Structure formats: C-alpha cells, structure tokens
Amino acid sequence: xxxxxxxxxxSTEFDNAxxxxxxxxxxxxxxxxxxxxxxxxTVLQNILSERNKLSxxxxxxxxKNMDANEKINKVEELKLKINSLKELExxxxxxxxxxxxxxxNIPHNSVPYGKDDSDNKFYREWGTKPxxxxxxxxxxxxxxxxxxxxxxxxxxxxGSRFVTLKNQISKLERSISNFMLDxxxxxxxxxxxxxxxxxxEETLFxxxxxxxxxxxxxxxxxxLWLIPTAEVPLTNLVRNEILNINQLPIRSTSFTPxxxxxxxxxxxxxxxxxxQHQFTKVELVSxxxxxxxxxxxxxxxxxxxxxxxxxxxxxxVMTLCTGDMGFSANKTYDIEVWLPGEQKYREISSCxxxxxxxxxxxxxxxxxxxxxxxxxxxxxxxxxxxxxxxxILENYQMEDGxxxxxxxxxxxxxxxxxx
RNA sequence: GGAGAGAUGGCUGAGCGGUUGAAAGCACCGGUCUUGAAAACCGGCAACGGGGCAACUCGUUCGUGAGUUCGAAUCUCACUCUCUCCGCCA
Numbered sequence: 001x002x003x004x005x006x007x008x009x010x011s012t013e014f015d016n017a018x019x020x021x022x023x024x025x026x027x028x029x030x031x032x033x034x035x036x037x038x039x040x041x042t043v044l045q046n047i048l049s050e051r052n053k054l055s056x057x058x059x060x061x062x063x064k065n066m067d068a069n070e071k072i073n074k075v076e077e078l079k080l081k082i083n084s085l086k087e088l089e090x091x092x093x094x095x096x097x098x099x100x101x102x103x104x105n106i107p108h109n110s111v112p113y114g115k116d117d118s119d120n121k122f123y124r125e126w127g128t129k130p131x132x133x134x135x136x137x138x139x140x141x142x143x144x145x146x147x148x149x150x151x152x153x154x155x156x157x158x159g160s161r162f163v164t165l166k167n168q169i170s171k172l173e174r175s176i177s178n179f180m181l182d183x184x185x186x187x188x189x190x191x192x193x194x195x196x197x198x199x200x201e202e203t204l205f206x207x208x209x210x211x212x213x214x215x216x217x218x219x220x221x222x223x224l225w226l227i228p229t230a231e232v233p234l235t236n237l238v239r240n241e242i243l244n245i246n247q248l249p250i251r252s253t254s255f256t257p258x259x260x261x262x263x264x265x266x267x268x269x270x271x272x273x274x275x276q277h278q279f280t281k282v283e284l285v286s287x288x289x290x291x292x293x294x295x296x297x298x299x300x301x302x303x304x305x306x307x308x309x310x311x312x313x314x315x316x317v318m319t320l321c322t323g324d325m326g327f328s329a330n331k332t333y334d335i336e337v338w339l340p341g342e343q344k345y346r347e348i349s350s351c352x353x354x355x356x357x358x359x360x361x362x363x364x365x366x367x368x369x370x371x372x373x374x375x376x377x378x379x380x381x382x383x384x385x386x387x388x389x390x391x392i393l394e395n396y397q398m399e400d401g402x403x404x405x406x407x408x409x410x411x412x413x414x415x416x417x418x419x
Numbered sequence: 420g421g422a423g424a425g426a427u428g429g430c431u432g433a434g435c436g437g438u439u440g441a442a443a444g445c446a447c448c449g450g451u452c453u454u455g456a457a458a459a460c461c462g463g464c465a466a467c468g469g470g471g472c473a474a475c476u477c478g479u480u481c482g483u484g485a486g487u488u489c490g491a492a493u494c495u496c497a498c499u500c501u502c503u504c505c506g507c508c509a
Binding site for chain 2: 038049060244
C-alpha cells in the first residue's frame with residue numbers, strides 16, 4: 001500500500017516507478033480523487049464541529065429547563081448536509097483504497113530494469129556443477145525407479161499437480177526440514193513458530209495476496225484461505241500492532257505446507273514435483289526498523305544460502321529485474337539451485353524486502369521516541385523443502401540408482417548414508 | 420452443537436445519554452532526592468485524519484456495521500471474536 005502523501009508530492013517519480021512494473025500512469029487520477037475527498041472532509045468537519053457546539057448548548061439549555069427548540073431545528077438542518085457529505089467522502093475513500101491496494105511496490109533503485117526473468121541479473125554463485133560419469137537422471141526418474149515417488153496415486157486422490165512420497169523419501173523430506181529449522185533457530189537467530197495454515201481475508205490483504213491475486217489461492221470456505229506461504233501468517237503476527245523499539249528486529253521461521261492454485265501455469269513444469277499445488281517450505285520473516293532493511297535482506301539471503309552450502313549443492317543468486325518481482329517486493333534475490341538431471345538452474349528460494357509496503361497494509365508500526373513509524377518487512381524461503389529434495393535426488397544420485405545422503409543430513413536420517 | 424458471560428487506551432480496569440478521549444492502577448518517559456540504584460514524591464504519556472509556515476486548531480475512533488437521539492462508550496438491531504459450563508472429538 002502506498003503513502004498517499006508520497007504520491008501527491010512525487011507524482012512523476014511514482015508514475016515512472018509504476019511504469020517499470022508494467023502499470024499505467026495513474027497518479028493524476030489518484031490525486032484528483034484524493035483532492036475531492038479532502039475537500040469534502042474539510043467541509044464536513046466544519047459542519048460536524050458546528051453540530052457539536054450546538055448540541056452542547058442544547059444540553060446546557062435543557063439542564064436549566066430552558067427552551068432549545070430553535071437550536072434543535074438548526075441541527076436537524078445540518079444533519080441532511082452531514083449525511084450527503086459523509087456519503088461522498090465514503091465513496092471517494094473507497095475509490096482511493098481500491099486503486100491503492102492493487103498497485104505493486106516501488107522497486108528499489110538498485111533493482112535492474114527488465115521485462116521478465118530473462119532480464120534478471122547475476123549476483124553471485126557458490127560451488128561448481130558436479131561431474132557425473134553417467135547421464136544424471138531427473139529427480140522423478142530417480143524416485144519412480146525405486147518406487148518412492150508416485151504421481152499416479154496422488155492423481156487418484158487429488159488430481160494433477162500432487163505427489164505421494166513414500167518410505168525413505170518421506171523420511172528424507174522430514175530430515176531436510178528438521179535440518180533447516182535447527183540451522184535457522186540455533187545458528188541464524190530466528191525463532192520458530194507453528195502457525196495456522198488457514199487464514200482470513202484481512203491476513204492475506206496484509207501481505208498483499210488479496211485483493212488482486214485470489215485466483216492463485218485455494219479457499220476453504222467459511223471465509224478462510226489456505227496459505228500460499230508461511231510469509232502470510234508469520235508477517236501478520238504483528239498486524240495492527242505498535243511495537244516497542246526494543247522488540248526489533250523480529251526474526252521468525254516456520255515449517256508449513258503451502259498451497260497454490262498455479263492458475264497461470266497451465267502446461268508449465270507438468271512433469272515431476274517441481275510445481276505442485278501443495279508443497280512444504282521453511283520460511284524466514286524479518287520485521288525491522290527502516291534503516292536496517294537493506295542489510296537485513298543481505299543477511300537473510302546469507303541465511304538461506306547457508307543451507308545449500310551445508311548441503312554442498314551448487315547454486316547461483318540472481319537479482320530479480322523490475323518485471324519479474326512479486327507484488328509486495330521492492331527488491332528480490334532468487335537463489336537458483338543447479339539440477340543436473342534437468343541441466344538447469346531452478347529457483348529454490350526467493351528473498352524479498354518489502355519496505356513499509358506490507359506494514360502499511362497491516363498497520364504495523366513501532367514506537368521510536370514519540371513517533372510511531374511503519375516497520376519494514378522481509379521474507380524469504382529458507383528453503384523450499386520439496387525443491388531441496390529434488391536438488392538432493394539429482395545432485396547426490398549414483399549410477400546404481402541409489403542416492404547418497406548429504407553429510408549434514410545423516411544425523412537427521414538415522415545415521416544412514418544412503419537412501 | 421446447547422446454555423451463559425463478555426469485548427473500553429501498551430496492560431489491568433471504572434464508566435447516571437450531555438466539560439468522558441474517557442477515573443484509578445500498572446508499565447513507560449522526564450524531574451527532585453541519592454555517591455549510585457531502589458523507594459518516595461512531582462510532572463508527562465492514545466491512535467488516525469483534515470486545516471495551518473507555525474503556535475495551534477478541528478474531526479473521527481471505547482470489537483465491526485447499521486439504527487434511535489439535538490447529542491451515544493452508555494439505548495436498539497445484526498455480525499464478528501473471546502471466555503465459562505455441558506455434549507462431541509484429534
């Protein structure tokens with residue numbers, strides 16, 4: 001959600017920023033609505049003030065048993081005006097909110113300009129592509145060959161874009177999530193939460209999924225929605241709060257399933273478990289003071305990377321261009337892991353800074369002296385567990401069809417070194 | 420699912436339809452005292468918005484939304500949420 005004062009005072013910059021994100025120039029429309037709203041408000045408030053005065057006078061007269069009819073009639077007249085002005089103010093306020101709540105965040109000035117993911121910029125990489133003396137398989141081949149990944153059974157239960165894992169691979173998924181949570185809570189300074197997987201509309205508004213992207217989500221009826229990421233509940237933990245400055249920074253993490261309708265992805269990544277309606281993820285969220293957020297994004301990225309380093313899997317980090325960023329982000333790094341079976345880098349984490357964009361939607365501030373200031377929010381995957389599983393199956397596969405267990409996971413995997 | 424109780428400022432908690440934006444206490448901030456701290460005492464302390472260069476001023480807000488009234492935290496209705504008891508259940 002944007003600061004209307006900023007738009008008023010920097011309309012050109014604002015329009016330029018929206019253009020980078022593929023939006024039409026709209027500041028003039030916003031400013032016009034805002035102007036009418038404020039003018040209405042001023043007139044309305046003067047009348048309200050008059051009414052309040054008269055009402056007090058009426059009270060005084062009545063308490064002295066004196067006649068107040070003249071003043072009562074006056075107020076009656078005012079009421080008509082008040083009602084129509086209130087109505088107008090309401091209409092303009094709704095128009096304004098409806099526009100503002102659908103506009104994406106302004107990109108940070110360090111974000112490269114671009115149309116889509118082909119314009120993302122290389123930031124850094126770690127490790128090298130592993131060498132195989134056989135042709136590495138896709139993760140689904142590895143899993144299906146040993147009967148531990150099964151798409152057909154999942155289709156029977158739930159349709160396309162679901163999977164069932166079994167036995168050792170289920171256990172491996174569990175080991176991965178435990179490893180990630182331990183790392184983030186014991187070394188990286190995050191506090192673990194268990195959160196609801198079903199949330200209300202206001203909650204999704206707070207982080208920016210609604211009102212614009214309802215099509216990407218699943219509903220559970222009763223006004224509840226399935227979370228597409230733990231970013232939603234974790235960030236909204238502080239919705240409508242005025243935090244004490246010494247509570248910051250807040251760093252939280254949670255392991256949750258994520259549910260996405262993948263509405264716009266028909267025909268994309270249909271093979272394998274790369275793009276599912278349901279997957280698990282360990283999420284990282286930070287709530288910080290504004291001056292900390294740039295550093296915090298780098299820190300968060302490092303925390304996410306630490307998982308892949310420990311797993312010893314080659315990856316690269318990309319800075320997303322203006323056209324590829326998510327709605328609420330002002331800057332995003334994607335970590336892309338190398339998949340030898342597919343011979344491609346694939347996203348395994350996305351770390352975003354949202355500035356005060358979500359804080360405005362959630363109404364989350366902190367007290368700094370006598371001022372209440374919007375916090376900055378950040379979120380990142382630390383990491384997508386399903387895709388980490390894929391990365392392990394492809395990077396650690398052996399010629400005989402078995403899979404080696406990464407060293408850091410062995411203790412989480414009953415001390416076994418092979419699948 | 421059945422019965423009942425409730426929702427007030429960061430927290431606890433008062434509040435006859437008319438100086439109640441809201442008592443009191445706690446917390447917090449500033450000061451006096453003290454070598455320092457604590458205690459005690461004194462003072463300050465809601466949010467959001469409009470207007471104004473500013474001092475300041477006006478409006479809105481006591482779960483949410485409607486209504487009654489000249490005037491609503493206080494009355495009416497609907498909704499939401501919380502708690503207690505009973506039933507059911509992981």
